[in-house]
Amino acid sequence: MGIFDRKKPDKAGDKTAQGGFLGLFKRGLEKTSQLLQTDVRDLFKEGDRLVDDDFLNELFAILVKTDMGAGPAAEIRDKIKADFRSRKIEMADALQTVKDQLLELMQQPEAPIDRAASGPTVILVVGVNGSGKTTSIAKLTKMFINEGSQVVLGAADTFRAAAVQQLTIWAERLGAEIVKGEPSSDPASVAHRAVARAIELNADVCIIDTAGRLQTQTSLMQELGKIRRVIGKQIPDAPHEAILVLDATAGQNGISQARGFSEAADCSGIVLAKIDGSAKGGVVIPIRREFNLPVKFVGVGEQAEDLALFNAHDFVEAMFAEHFAGQR
Numbered sequence: 001m002g003i004f005d006r007k008k009p010d011k012a013g014d015k016t017a018q019g020g021f022l023g024l025f026k027r028g029l030e031k032t033s034q035l036l037q038t039d040v041r042d043l044f045k046e047g048d049r050l051v052d053d054d055f056l057n058e059l060f061a062i063l064v065k066t067d068m069g070a071g072p073a074a075e076i077r078d079k080i081k082a083d084f085r086s087r088k089i090e091m092a093d094a095l096q097t098v099k100d101q102l103l104e105l106m107q108q109p110e111a112p113i114d115r116a117a118s119g120p121t122v123i124l125v126v127g128v129n130g131s132g133k134t135t136s137i138a139k140l141t142k143m144f145i146n147e148g149s150q151v152v153l154g155a156a157d158t159f160r161a162a163a164v165q166q167l168t169i170w171a172e173r174l175g176a177e178i179v180k181g182e183p184s185s186d187p188a189s190v191a192h193r194a195v196a197r198a199i200e201l202n203a204d205v206c207i208i209d210t211a212g213r214l215q216t217q218t219s220l221m222q223e224l225g226k227i228r229r230v231i232g233k234q235i236p237d238a239p240h241e242a243i244l245v246l247d248a249t250a251g252q253n254g255i256s257q258a259r260g261f262s263e264a265a266d267c268s269g270i271v272l273a274k275i276d277g278s279a280k281g282g283v284v285i286p287i288r289r290e291f292n293l294p295v296k297f298v299g300v301g302e303q304a305e306d307l308a309l310f311n312a313h314d315f316v317e318a319m320f321a322e323h324f325a326g327q328r
């Protein structure tokens with residue numbers, strides 16, 4: 001399946017496209033899979049294990065290290081306890097049960113970008129400062145352009161000149177049109193002009209970058225609410241997507257900081273950035289629970305091509321990918 005949700009799955013053919021992201025996930029989840037490999041091997045270093053309290057506690061401790069949360073880790077532990085109680089378990093069987101359970105916990109329908117019925121698809125991108133918004137926009141832009149779409153970017157993070165500059169560099173490099181404003185100008189007016197330009201050019205996609213540093217919850221609500229209203233007047237149903245960008249390395253604190261953005265922008269999905277900087281790939285589970293939003297894409301590096309459409313099966317496979325000496 002491509003980046004757009006065309007509401008018409010291309011027969012059974014979407015499996016091939018999904019497979020294409022496995023390599024990106026493997027690279028992005030290298031730290032997570034290395035941690036899991038080492039710890040799981042340690043667990044079985046003296047051979048098969050009796051499934052007793054010691055074993056179950058050790059397994060629980062490993063699972064919790066991936067940031068999946070104590071609840072899900074306990075569910076997986078209890079499943080192994082129920083299936084193998086007081087018997088010996090081989091490493092391969094333990095791994096398979098953990099993978100099966102993780103897949104169940106992470107399962108969600110693949111969620112590409114919701115496309116406008118007609119006219120440009122407008123995507124609003126929000127999140128805390130430094131979470132990876134601008135970089136994720138560059139990555140999405142590259143995916144759209146690769147699919148043959150024309151993209152207009154709106155630099156509505158007018159707080160910092162550097163932010164506009166960063167988006168401008170990406171736009172030039174990737175071949176997207178960019179609309180900017182004066183420093184400190186009204187972000188909603190930049191968003192308005194960007195959407196107007198997208199309509200004028202008959203572009204396929206318009207992506208609006210926003211500021212991650214806002215003084216108060218009230219100003220956040222006001223600013224993002226105003227941007228939404230302005231865009232909605234130009235194109236009915238716009239923004240078609242409001243994407244919350246989360247930093248996978250930020251921990252529980254960073255995640256709760258993002259809640260305000262999610263609410264203020266009435267978000268429709270998540271881009272989980274910087275999974276490559278973290279050994280905590282299990283964080284997808286608490287994130288999904290906390291925000292009740294689909295994880296649409298995962299950022300696996302700083303380059304424009306380092307973005308993968310989230311797919312639970314490939315993600316779990318990559319968490320447990322094996323590493324051999326010398327392999328990168």
Ligand SMILES: Nc1nc2c(ncn2[C@@H]2O[C@H](COP(=O)(O)OP(=O)(O)O)[C@@H](O)[C@H]2O)c(=O)[nH]1
Binds near residue numbers: 127133135277298299
């Ligand atoms: N390793 C890694 N770094 C990332 C990723 N996404 C963003 N970054 C880096 O995180 C920093 C902040 O990103 P930026 O897009 O400017 O965040 P913004 O303030 O939310 O717009 C930059 O140095 C990016 O290169 C990612 O998926 N992996």
Ligand SMILES: [Mg+2]
Binds near residue numbers: 133157
């Ligand atoms: Mg930015």
